Amino acid sequence: MAYSVFLSFHRKYTCYMEADNHTGTSQFLLLGLSGDPVLQPLCFGLFLSMYLASVLGNLLIILAVSSDSHLHTPMYFFLSNLSFVDICLTSTTVPKMLVNIQAKNQGISYVECLTQVYFFNMFLGMDNFLLTVMAYDRFVAICHPLNYTVIMNPQLCGLLVLISWIIMFWVSLIHILLMKQLTFSTGTEIPHFFCELTEMLKVANSDSLINNIFLYVVTALLGVFPVSGILFSYFHIVSTLLRMSSSVSRYKAFSTCGSHLCVVSLFYGTGFAVHLSSAVTHSSKSSTIASVMYTVVTPMLNPFIYSLRNKDVNGALGRLLSRTAFSP
Secondary structure, three states: OHHHHHHHHHHHHHHHHHHHHHOOOOEEEEOOOOOOOOOHHHHHHHHHHHHHHHHHHHHHHHHHHHHOHHHOOHHHHHHHHHHHHHHHHHHHHHHHHHHHHHHOOOEEEHHHHHHHHHHHHHHHHHHHHHHHHHHHHHHHHHHOHHHHHHHOOHHHHHHHHHHHHHHHHHHHHHHHHHHOOOOOOOOEEEOOOOOOHHHHHHOOOOOOHHHHHHHHHHHHHHHHHHHHHHHHHHHHHHHHHHOOOOHHHHHHHHHHHHHHHHHHHHHHHHHHHHHHHHHHHOOHHHHHHHHHHHHHHHHHHHHHHHHHOOHHHHHHHHHHHHHHHHOO
16 A cells, blocks of 8 residues: 555656656756856956947948948848847857856756757857858859849849748757657756757756757758858859959959858857867867857857958948937
């Protein structure tokens, strides 16, 4: 009799814990970049500064492109979309970290964690697709200049961006639906400053084999095809430039690719560094520090890279700031 009562209580407790894990009442602990209380104010000030610089810089790019008719071209249409995605990407992770540091609380709810995973994956994937589309735009502009306006028409540009959003919407949604099948213990520690998908799969109590298989397949597909597209575009761009007789024309054509190449190198270089550091050192701390580069630093630097040597963007920003300064 006592044994049957114990079994009944154990089943009810197990069901309660599983329900607790899936109803959003669970709390995870984000360990962040450092547990040293002395470094917390420094981290708060540093990340707040980078976040504000990222939001302000990308917002200025969007306003400059939308307000200046000279920038209503495919290249700057994709650039404004990239700036919007970068604002969303940093806003997914940094504000929660700043709130936790200020409140001296490492907790994040189950629902908040899944929300971070969903939007972070979606916006990171959109960065990946937009950089690929921008490479194709430069390929058409340099290799097929006479047909550029016909090929890169507004309908195609809008369709490319829309397809990218649809793909990342469903990929991120499938990740979340698979994660909903996993169970987590209340108070599970996540060695990161946000809920990153791979770290979440590591701390799950249940079998995450299907999740990992889907993650590896999607990462391979979303990595191989965009990178191949970028390499294909620049292979033909370099071939076309080498066939140009005038060095002035060659420099002028390639200068339109310089900013994009810097952003691509920064984005994929830091992403590769994150995976390499985690694979070689097997240290979550080193992977966390490396991931700061493509989650915070890269979105912050993109506006500066695209505006420093770009006369069109600089002129649009100057006109925008002048109108703002002299407006009543």
